[in-house]
Amino acid sequence: MLTNIRIxxxxxxxxxxxxxAARAMKTMGLSELVLVNPRSFPHxxxxxxxxxxxxxxxxxxxxxSLPEAVKDCVQVVGASARPRSLPLPHFDxxxxxxxxxxxxxxxxxxxxxxxxxxxGLTNSEIRCCSHQVSIPANPDxxxxxxxxxxxxxxxxxxxxxxxxxxxxxxxxxxxxxxxxTQEQMKHFHEHLSQVVQKSGFLTQPHAQTERxxxxxxxxxxxxxxxxxxLRGLLNALSRDT
Amino acid sequence: MLTNIRIxxxxxxxxxxxxxAARAMKTMGLSELVLVNPRSFPHxxxxxxxxxxxxxxxxxxxxxSLPEAVKDCVQVVGASARPRSLPLPHFDxxxxxxxxxxxxxxxxxxxxxxxxxxxGLTNSEIRCCSHQVSIPANPDxxxxxxxxxxxxxxxxxxxxxxxxxxxxxxxxxxxxxxxxTQEQMKHFHEHLSQVVQKSGFLTQPHAQTERxxxxxxxxxxxxxxxxxxLRGLLNALSRDT
Numbered sequence: 001m002l003t004n005i006r007i008x009x010x011x012x013x014x015x016x017x018x019x020x021a022a023r024a025m026k027t028m029g030l031s032e033l034v035l036v037n038p039r040s041f042p043h044x045x046x047x048x049x050x051x052x053x054x055x056x057x058x059x060x061x062x063x064x065s066l067p068e069a070v071k072d073c074v075q076v077v078g079a080s081a082r083p084r085s086l087p088l089p090h091f092d093x094x095x096x097x098x099x100x101x102x103x104x105x106x107x108x109x110x111x112x113x114x115x116x117x118x119x120g121l122t123n124s125e126i127r128c129c130s131h132q133v134s135i136p137a138n139p140d141x142x143x144x145x146x147x148x149x150x151x152x153x154x155x156x157x158x159x160x161x162x163x164x165x166x167x168x169x170x171x172x173x174x175x176x177x178x179x180x181t182q183e184q185m186k187h188f189h190e191h192l193s194q195v196v197q198k199s200g201f202l203t204q205p206h207a208q209t210e211r212x213x214x215x216x217x218x219x220x221x222x223x224x225x226x227x228x229x230l231r232g233l234l235n236a237l238s239r240d241t
Numbered sequence: 242m243l244t245n246i247r248i249x250x251x252x253x254x255x256x257x258x259x260x261x262a263a264r265a266m267k268t269m270g271l272s273e274l275v276l277v278n279p280r281s282f283p284h285x286x287x288x289x290x291x292x293x294x295x296x297x298x299x300x301x302x303x304x305x306s307l308p309e310a311v312k313d314c315v316q317v318v319g320a321s322a323r324p325r326s327l328p329l330p331h332f333d334x335x336x337x338x339x340x341x342x343x344x345x346x347x348x349x350x351x352x353x354x355x356x357x358x359x360x361g362l363t364n365s366e367i368r369c370c371s372h373q374v375s376i377p378a379n380p381d382x383x384x385x386x387x388x389x390x391x392x393x394x395x396x397x398x399x400x401x402x403x404x405x406x407x408x409x410x411x412x413x414x415x416x417x418x419x420x421x422t423q424e425q426m427k428h429f430h431e432h433l434s435q436v437v438q439k440s441g442f443l444t445q446p447h448a449q450t451e452r453x454x455x456x457x458x459x460x461x462x463x464x465x466x467x468x469x470x471l472r473g474l475l476n477a478l479s480r481d482t
Contacts, residue, residue: 020386020389023385023386023389024385024386024389026379026382027378027379027382027383027384027385027389028378028379029378029379051384051386052382052384053382135396136396136399136400136403137268137269137270137399138267138268138269138270138399141267141268141293141294142268143268143292143293144265144268144392145261145264145265145292145388147386147389148261148264148265148268148388148389148392151385151389151392151393152392152393152396155376155377155393155396158377158378158379159377162377
């Protein structure tokens with residue numbers, strides 16, 4: 001289950017933070033690290049500060065963009081210091097986020113995404129996520145170091161996994177409908193945009209309206225079956241116009 | 242309430258860890274830092290890595306020994322990677338520890354104690370504690386970096402404080418009996434040792450037996466009133482012999 005949970009670090013500036021994040025992951029039983037455009041990697045500081053988690057640093061996958069890092073994931077949670085105005089589902093309580101992520105990781109890959117040390121995730125990166133989470137903290141100084149944010153959320157994942165293991169009835173998991181991957185959602189949104197434009201509802205591309213539509217379907221969290229249904233409907237609608 | 246919660250770092254080797262621990266504290270609303278014999282302090286690495294928590298580093302109190310750091314505390318929780326054979330009350334679940342510490346901090350100072358980076362707390366330092374706590378972690382690699390351990394436990398304290406605030410009924414706190422300070426407990430144990438030796442129960446000083454006796458009374462967590470009662474009893478008993 002835990003190999004389905006991926007930690008994604010976006011544009012990390014200090015290689016030492018990559019090492020410390022890897023160590024934090026390993027202490028909580030996580031092993032899948034993906035780096036989006038790190039400033040300097042591989043780097044000896046990353047390996048040194050990983051301590052006993054050098055294996056995670058060495059196996060880390062480096063990619064060019066956040067969509068590339070999470071395209072096969074069914075849930076993508078972006079960590080941010082404060083809620084954005086974007087209408088994504090937001091977890092105020094990391095333990096609830098952890099329960100949801102652990103549950104989805106039982107079926108397919110999921111990701112927990114951390115932004116740059118100083119500026120976090122951009123709005124366009126947040127839009128690659130299906131959810132946001134923030135760590136409750138001192139309102140006067142709530143800025144956790146990157147590796148420490150990874151540590152706290154990884155700790156919550158470890159706890160959620162243990163609690164789930166306690167309650168799990170062997171051989172009798174309820175049948176669940178898998179969520180779509182981020183790639184499947186992206187294709188859906190592209191399809192939706194085409195249909196909207198073809199319909200004449202928008203006479204020209206209008207990013208704000210498209211984002212609002214996207215947010216509605218992201219919040220709805222359709223299953224794969226429901227997404228097929230929606231795409232079938234879009235096909236039907238665009239044949240009519 | 243939070244100024245009653247003290248973070249004590251024992252024999253910290255890397256000054257950078259002091260800074261990172263201070264930052265972790267501040268993100269979770271803690272401000273009282275006591276350093277027992279740090280290898281190198283003050284140090285620019287400590288200030289640099291504290292980031293926005295330099296004030297905590299600057300106000301940190303430096304002392305010579307752990308008993309000095311916690312003598313006025315009514316609860317002293319030692320963080321350790323794995324349970325020792327010492328018979329102290331042990332919290333496996335940091336959230337329970339946090340609830341207890343927050344509750345006691347409503348009345349008097351309490352402390353959370355962290356040992357050296359590599360070797361943790363010695364047995365004699367653990368004996369200065371009233372409780373132990375460990376952070377649930379990967380059984381194959383459960384060694385959190387010092388500042389990350391501080392972060393996780395400070396986060397649990399912040400959560401426990403918020404939950405308590407939610408449930409607190411203003412102006413109607415239940416009357417509670419304060420616990421003795423560590424210094425009061427120490428005087429009691431000295432008194433007990435004298436009486437035991439004077440009684441002829443031990444014909445010569447015997448550290449192991451004395452520790453077992455100490456552990457019994459530490460586990461019992463007597464209130465200040467109960468401790469007075471016990472000391473009165475010891476006085477009465479030693480007059481008889």
